[in-house]
Amino acid sequence: MLLVGLGAVATTTIAGVFAIRKGIAKPIGSLTQMGTIRLGKRSEARSPAIKDFVPLADLNDIVFGGWDIFEADCYAAARTAGVLESSQLDQVRGELEAIRPMPAVFDRRYVKRLQGPNVKKGKNKRDLAEQVVADIRAFKERHGCDRLVMVWTGSTEVYMKETAVHASVASFEKALEQSDDAIPSSMVYAYAAIREGIPFANAAPNLTADVPAMLELAARTRAPLAGNDMKTGQTLIKTIIAPGLKARLLGVRGWYSTNILGNRDGEVLDDPESFKTKEESKKSALEYIFQPHLYPELYADLCHVVRINYYPPRGDNKEGWDNIDLIGWLGYPMQLKINFLCRDSILAAPIVVDSALFLDLARRAGMSGIQEWLSFYFKAPMHAPEVYPEHDLFIQLMKLKNTLRHMQGEELITHLGREYYD
Numbered sequence: 001m002l003l004v005g006l007g008a009v010a011t012t013t014i015a016g017v018f019a020i021r022k023g024i025a026k027p028i029g030s031l032t033q034m035g036t037i038r039l040g041k042r043s044e045a046r047s048p049a050i051k052d053f054v055p056l057a058d059l060n061d062i063v064f065g066g067w068d069i070f071e072a073d074c075y076a077a078a079r080t081a082g083v084l085e086s087s088q089l090d091q092v093r094g095e096l097e098a099i100r101p102m103p104a105v106f107d108r109r110y111v112k113r114l115q116g117p118n119v120k121k122g123k124n125k126r127d128l129a130e131q132v133v134a135d136i137r138a139f140k141e142r143h144g145c146d147r148l149v150m151v152w153t154g155s156t157e158v159y160m161k162e163t164a165v166h167a168s169v170a171s172f173e174k175a176l177e178q179s180d181d182a183i184p185s186s187m188v189y190a191y192a193a194i195r196e197g198i199p200f201a202n203a204a205p206n207l208t209a210d211v212p213a214m215l216e217l218a219a220r221t222r223a224p225l226a227g228n229d230m231k232t233g234q235t236l237i238k239t240i241i242a243p244g245l246k247a248r249l250l251g252v253r254g255w256y257s258t259n260i261l262g263n264r265d266g267e268v269l270d271d272p273e274s275f276k277t278k279e280e281s282k283k284s285a286l287e288y289i290f291q292p293h294l295y296p297e298l299y300a301d302l303c304h305v306v307r308i309n310y311y312p313p314r315g316d317n318k319e320g321w322d323n324i325d326l327i328g329w330l331g332y333p334m335q336l337k338i339n340f341l342c343r344d345s346i347l348a349a350p351i352v353v354d355s356a357l358f359l360d361l362a363r364r365a366g367m368s369g370i371q372e373w374l375s376f377y378f379k380a381p382m383h384a385p386e387v388y389p390e391h392d393l394f395i396q397l398m399k400l401k402n403t404l405r406h407m408q409g410e411e412l413i414t415h416l417g418r419e420y421y422d
């Protein structure tokens with residue numbers, strides 16, 4: 001598993017897998033490790049563990065590697081991130097110290113608040129992409145890996161829009177030669193992975209694999225893709241609560257969300273251009289869940305505000321507040337307040353593992369391009385141009401599980417259930 005950016009999310013993922021392998025911690029939050037799947041009728045009582053139902057890679061067989069602009073090994077990086085306790089990290093110290101970041105493709109133009117020494121030099125972006133391809137091949141060879149998966153767990157890059165550069169593989173490759181500004185560092189990694197036919201997921205909101213050039217390349221190399229922006233924290237709660245309000249036709253006039261967080265991610269997001277990328281990603285969910293064009297009296301005037309405030313004392317322990325102004329029968333107002341004291345990377349790590357394992361499964365199942373069934377894990381799910389993205393967590397889960405049933409030739413579950421009463 002190749003992780004681009006060995007910061008809080010990546011090191012919490014890696015250290016977690018090592019701790020789980022040693023039997024000193026549990027993979028809580030991971031559907032691949034703890035989830036079950038119902039098969040057939042409710043009366044059949046068949047609910048195997050997902051990892052017994054589909055042939056997923058075993059956590060014991062995973063080798064980790066990655067890139068970062070800082071030279072710190074994964075133990076030191078995890079200490080800096082400050083997510084896991086030192087006593088727990090010390091139990092997997094040797095394994096973590098063995099993972100040293102490869103030099104990164106990095107340009108401050110795209111992440112303004114960071115600067116580090118462990119950075120590649122190249123004559124243009126094409127050259128940098130070839131260096132990443134060489135890293136990938138060397139890693140595979142060195143560790144004797146059968147297969148690889150790449151996940152961008154790097155910082156949120158500045159807000160970018162799709163341009164003509166991203167329209168086709170030909171225009172993208174030409175732009176790589178010219179080191180065009182429309183190609184951020186994350187796209188250089190994604191291009192290298194996809195060209196190698198390696199599944200790629202984007203755990204951050206930046207514009208990376210979600211452009212026609214990458215989709216064209218993925219169709220050629222049969223690489224599966226997923227993203228964008230891991231659905232953790234406040235957006236996870238939003239996509240749990242909003243479908244419930246909508247299901248009962250309760251109107252929502254306002255949804256004000258604010259956060260404080262003090263990790264490096266918070267520092268990067270303190271830059272307005274990186275925040276804009278995050279804001280766009282966080283704001284899209286409610287619009288799609290509430291469908292104001294279908295329910296104008298309930299949701300057309302929704303005022304949705306999202307704020308992120310960098311507040312160093314909290315480190316990775318984010319605190320989010322949501323105030324929801326809802327309306328019920330005859331238009332009477334009500335309020336719902338949610339105060340979530342969460343741990344961002346603790347919520348992200350299990351879904352980095354899951355999305356990587358499922359992408360690897362998709363690759364072996366011959367499924368390439370956008371894996372919409374993995375929308376469950378993302379704030380701004382990749383989707384075909386002709387359909388809107390599905391944000392409702394429960395529809396997403398049903399889609400995911402039905403995809404697994406479909407892969408294994410099991411009957412899909414529609415929840416019709418007439419047969420129990422006819």
Ligand SMILES: NC(=O)c1ccc[n+]([C@@H]2O[C@H](COP(=O)([O-])OP(=O)(O)OC[C@H]3O[C@@H](n4cnc5c(N)ncnc54)[C@H](O)[C@@H]3O)[C@@H](O)[C@H]2O)c1
Pocket residue numbers: 004005006007008009010067068069070081104105106107111114116153154155156157185186203204205229230231232233263264265268343344345347348
């Ligand atoms: N923590 C969560 O719950 C969560 C949820 C959703 C999305 N995300 C996103 O995941 C990403 C990682 O979050 P984090 O909390 O681990 O942040 P972090 O700052 O701790 O780690 C990011 C790492 O990426 C490195 N990096 C930046 N640009 C790079 C490049 N071009 N090449 C290689 N390395 C690079 C940084 O040096 C840093 O070590 C962020 O974009 C964040 O917005 C996090």
